[in-house]
Amino acid sequence: MYPIYPDGKSFNFTYFSKILGMDVIDKKGNLVGKVFDIIATTAEIYPKAVELVIKRGFFKAKYAHVVWLAVVELNNQVRLNVDEREIKFGRFKDPRVDISLRRDILDQQVVDTFNRRVVRVNDLHILKVGLHLMVAHIDISMRGLLRRLGFNRLADFFIRLISPQSSYLKKENFISWKYVQVIAVSKARLSVKVSMPYNQISSIHPVELGEIIADLGPEQKIALFKGLDPKTRAQVFSDLDPETQKYMIQGLEPAENAHLIDLLPGDEAADFLDLIPKETVDQLLNLIEVGRAKKLSTLLGYAHDTAGGLMTTEFISVRKSMTVGDVLTRVKDSNLKSEMIYYIYVVDENNRLIGNTTLKKIIAADPEDNILIHSSTKIAAVHLDDGVKEAAFLIEKYRLYALPVVDHDHVLQGIITVDDILEHILPLIWRKENPR
Amino acid sequence: MGPGIITANVDNDAGGITTYSVCGAQFGYSMLWLFIPIIFALIIIQEMSSRMGVVTGKGLADLMREEFGLKITFYSMLVLLVANLGNIIAEFAGIAAAGDLFGIPRFVIVPLGALFVWWLVVKGTYKSAEKIFLSACVFYVAYIISGIIAHPDIGPIKYHLIRPELKFNRSYIFMMIGVIGTTIAPWMQFYQQAAIAEKGIKLRYYKYSRWDTIIGGIVVNVVAIFIVITCAATLFKHGVRIETAKDAALALKPLAGNYCYVLFAFGLLNASLFAASILPLSTAYTICEALGWENGVNKNFQEAPHFYTLYTALIVIGGFIILIPGIPLVPVMLISQVANGILLPFVLILMLILINNKRIMGKHTNGRIANAITITVIILMIALSLLYLITLFK
Numbered sequence: 001m002y003p004i005y006p007d008g009k010s011f012n013f014t015y016f017s018k019i020l021g022m023d024v025i026d027k028k029g030n031l032v033g034k035v036f037d038i039i040a041t042t043a044e045i046y047p048k049a050v051e052l053v054i055k056r057g058f059f060k061a062k063y064a065h066v067v068w069l070a071v072v073e074l075n076n077q078v079r080l081n082v083d084e085r086e087i088k089f090g091r092f093k094d095p096r097v098d099i100s101l102r103r104d105i106l107d108q109q110v111v112d113t114f115n116r117r118v119v120r121v122n123d124l125h126i127l128k129v130g131l132h133l134m135v136a137h138i139d140i141s142m143r144g145l146l147r148r149l150g151f152n153r154l155a156d157f158f159i160r161l162i163s164p165q166s167s168y169l170k171k172e173n174f175i176s177w178k179y180v181q182v183i184a185v186s187k188a189r190l191s192v193k194v195s196m197p198y199n200q201i202s203s204i205h206p207v208e209l210g211e212i213i214a215d216l217g218p219e220q221k222i223a224l225f226k227g228l229d230p231k232t233r234a235q236v237f238s239d240l241d242p243e244t245q246k247y248m249i250q251g252l253e254p255a256e257n258a259h260l261i262d263l264l265p266g267d268e269a270a271d272f273l274d275l276i277p278k279e280t281v282d283q284l285l286n287l288i289e290v291g292r293a294k295k296l297s298t299l300l301g302y303a304h305d306t307a308g309g310l311m312t313t314e315f316i317s318v319r320k321s322m323t324v325g326d327v328l329t330r331v332k333d334s335n336l337k338s339e340m341i342y343y344i345y346v347v348d349e350n351n352r353l354i355g356n357t358t359l360k361k362i363i364a365a366d367p368e369d370n371i372l373i374h375s376s377t378k379i380a381a382v383h384l385d386d387g388v389k390e391a392a393f394l395i396e397k398y399r400l401y402a403l404p405v406v407d408h409d410h411v412l413q414g415i416i417t418v419d420d421i422l423e424h425i426l427p428l429i430w431r432k433e434n435p436r
Numbered sequence: 437m438g439p440g441i442i443t444a445n446v447d448n449d450a451g452g453i454t455t456y457s458v459c460g461a462q463f464g465y466s467m468l469w470l471f472i473p474i475i476f477a478l479i480i481i482q483e484m485s486s487r488m489g490v491v492t493g494k495g496l497a498d499l500m501r502e503e504f505g506l507k508i509t510f511y512s513m514l515v516l517l518v519a520n521l522g523n524i525i526a527e528f529a530g531i532a533a534a535g536d537l538f539g540i541p542r543f544v545i546v547p548l549g550a551l552f553v554w555w556l557v558v559k560g561t562y563k564s565a566e567k568i569f570l571s572a573c574v575f576y577v578a579y580i581i582s583g584i585i586a587h588p589d590i591g592p593i594k595y596h597l598i599r600p601e602l603k604f605n606r607s608y609i610f611m612m613i614g615v616i617g618t619t620i621a622p623w624m625q626f627y628q629q630a631a632i633a634e635k636g637i638k639l640r641y642y643k644y645s646r647w648d649t650i651i652g653g654i655v656v657n658v659v660a661i662f663i664v665i666t667c668a669a670t671l672f673k674h675g676v677r678i679e680t681a682k683d684a685a686l687a688l689k690p691l692a693g694n695y696c697y698v699l700f701a702f703g704l705l706n707a708s709l710f711a712a713s714i715l716p717l718s719t720a721y722t723i724c725e726a727l728g729w730e731n732g733v734n735k736n737f738q739e740a741p742h743f744y745t746l747y748t749a750l751i752v753i754g755g756f757i758i759l760i761p762g763i764p765l766v767p768v769m770l771i772s773q774v775a776n777g778i779l780l781p782f783v784l785i786l787m788l789i790l791i792n793n794k795r796i797m798g799k800h801t802n803g804r805i806a807n808a809i810t811i812t813v814i815i816l817m818i819a820l821s822l823l824y825l826i827t828l829f830k
Contacts, residue, residue, distance in 0.1 A: 094795075107501050109728075120728025122506070145727060148506045218493035218636070243636060 016124035104184030141173030206235035222251035234263035258287035311414030325367030439631035444652030449711035450530020460667025489632030522772030524754035530708030533681030537701035582691035588669035617777025
């Protein structure tokens with residue numbers, strides 16, 4: 001009757017909502033209670049039932065956790081192979097590592113990593129192989145809603161009456177578990193219970209991840225953020241709005257914050273430090289590598305809308321004595337956090353800016369040539385105290401991707417990239433076009 | 437200006453103004469005492485909503501779905517939908533009544549008002565409109581001045597403010613449920629908690645939020661008390677029973693003289709439009725949140741079809757019902773407030789269970805006093821509703 005699973009067991013599908021509330025009887029046929037929850041392990045790709053939770057009573061309800069192996073029949077009721085007297089009732093125990101299907105998934109918000117959005121779970125579609133249960137899909141459809149309310153037959157009847165071809169009757173709005181990221185938060189560690197890489201969350205673009213995070217509750221925000229790998233975390237962080245950024249910083253451990261700063265480009269790391277109280281800044285700077293910490297504290301000293309406040313200190317500068325070959329090795333070894341490796345700045349013994357060149361120019365040049373041969377010495381630069389407007393003006397005039405920033409002695413201090421300028425100027429344009 | 441003060445000002449909507457006016461005209465000062473316990477109850481209940489919003493960062497509908505499951509949430513939403521639709525109808529009744537006073541026919545002012553409200557929100561200009569609505573709430577001062585100019589007798593006012601008085605007749609109980617129901621309306625808990633959660637207020641700043649709630653709760657009741665006094669000192673004294681909005685406008689005669697129509701009409705129009713722009717939005721938002729449908733005005737129709745359908749339907753139905761010929765405005769507004777009063781205890785029970793759950797609220801669960809007061813309100817509201825039912829069959 002049922003299709004046969006490879007190992008000879010029959011299998012069929014059911015819904016979690018149908019199992020909930022079923023009568024549980026012991027081996028003698030005495031009523032033990034009703035199904036309250038199923039605890040599942042996420043050690044494999046599809047969560048597998050490991051524990052049955054039985055509820056007894058209504059006011060002052062008591063719960064019993066029974067291992068799944070004790071289940072010997074599961075059709076219209078659940079039969080156990082133990083005696084009622086052996087089952088101990090007490091409090092509901094929140095599983096630490098495993099997930100509770102009722103508390104962590106049903107009716108909760110999860111991330112649909114295929115469609116990149118946050119959805120609310122109406123029901124769980126469960127694969128039953130023999131007596132083993134596995135969560136195969138989550139149901140987010142209107143049909144799932146109606147099924148749980150007990151109106152599905154009624155609704156089906158009317159829709160068949162009105163439009164028999166309706167997509168409502170055929171389309172199953174299921175999401176495969178492969179694409180579901182549960183964000184059940186374990187209270188103790190404030191981290192997600194289900195590890196991320198399984199569920200392809202890392203395949204989502206950081207900008208979209210930022211939007212997903214915005215849709216979540218506060219604890220879930222931090223938990224999901226913490227669960228990301230450090231590099232994605234840094235990328236997502238850059239795209240969050242300052243309020244959420246602040247929220248995340250407060251949720252992370254100092255060491256995690258220091259690690260995050262390490263992975264951010266210099267200017268954004270400085271903005272990061274701007275968001276947090278002074279004491280915490282000092283504490284964090286102590287956790288960061290000395291050279292970078294120094295640079296960051298310098299950046300912190302500049303006003304927000306000046307070239308100094310806008311610039312990043314990650315750039316490639318080379319001595320005028322170097323050859324093209326040396327420079328290319330420098331570029332390869334630079335291991336930069338900043339994306340700007342297109343421009344190479346040439347400086348003298350005192351770090352004064354005397355020229356610049358581009359990767360394009362030197363890649364085809366003779367490696368033995370002195371770098372100055374392939375450099376231009378007429379270069380546009382702004383002073384540390386110059387405003388955003390000057391920088392924007394020069395970038396536009398000379399069609400640059402980045403602009404060097406120098407101090408009074410023409411010593412190279414940093415660069416401003418075109419996206420930093422855009423980030424600063426776009427809000428101004430917005431405000432002009434949408435006056436409040 | 438926080439969510440607490442905004443919620444409180446929307447609370448003095450068309451239904452509110454009408455209920456308080458009828459209360460003053462029909463029962464004089466005799467129901468004034470009711471406002472003292474209402475102040476405490478309102479502040480405590482709204483404080484609970486905002487505390488839940490701050491601690492969990494989630495709306496009340498969200499929390500209900502996650503804790504009580506779909507069935508309980510769905511039926512709560514169904515009842516909330518009906519009660520809020522009643523409120524929305526009352527707002528459009530307010531717009532129509534204001535139109536009557538200005539001499540503008542209903543068929544013109546109601547569709548215009550509906551279109552204006554719909555456009556405000558869909559076009560995203562609501563935030564700036566909110567400031568205008570809020571500042572126009574200053575017009576409530578008219579009631580306070582009018583109440584003073586009318587030279588009411590201070591003696592009876594003091595007496596009735598402190599001295600509770602219960603009358604076991606149908607209209608008195610009906611009015612009590614109406615007054616409580618309009619002042620502590622179920623939509624307020626959903627709206628304030630969602631607003632707080634959306635603002636992302638942190639626990640550290642919660643004390644400001646608390647003051648916001650307290651000030652809001654006091655302001656709304658002071659205005660309500662003065663509306664009752666003004667109507668009692670003018671209408672009740674001369675035995676005028678309120679049948680139309682014109683009668684209610686007469687209460688402002690001591691201050692505005694012959695211009696009382698204009699002042700009353702303007703206040704009513706502002707209150708109605710303000711509430712009519714918040715209620716449908718808040719209702720659609722709450723229901724979509726509970727059922728897991730995409731929502732929010734920053735999404736377009738394709739992305740959030742349920743949300744926009746619900747929002748538009750609430751406005752269209754609310755406006756349409758008022759246009760049915762011969763529909764009496766004042767009873768419509770009054771009945772909707774009574775529906776609120778009957779729904780309130782159920783929302784409060786669910787809130788109590790949520791806020792006393794340690795897993796959700798951590799160490800910010802309710803104290804004993806807040807629990808005691810809320811339980812008292814729940815018991816009182818159920819008792820009043822039952823009493824009203826009994827008087828119906830007597």
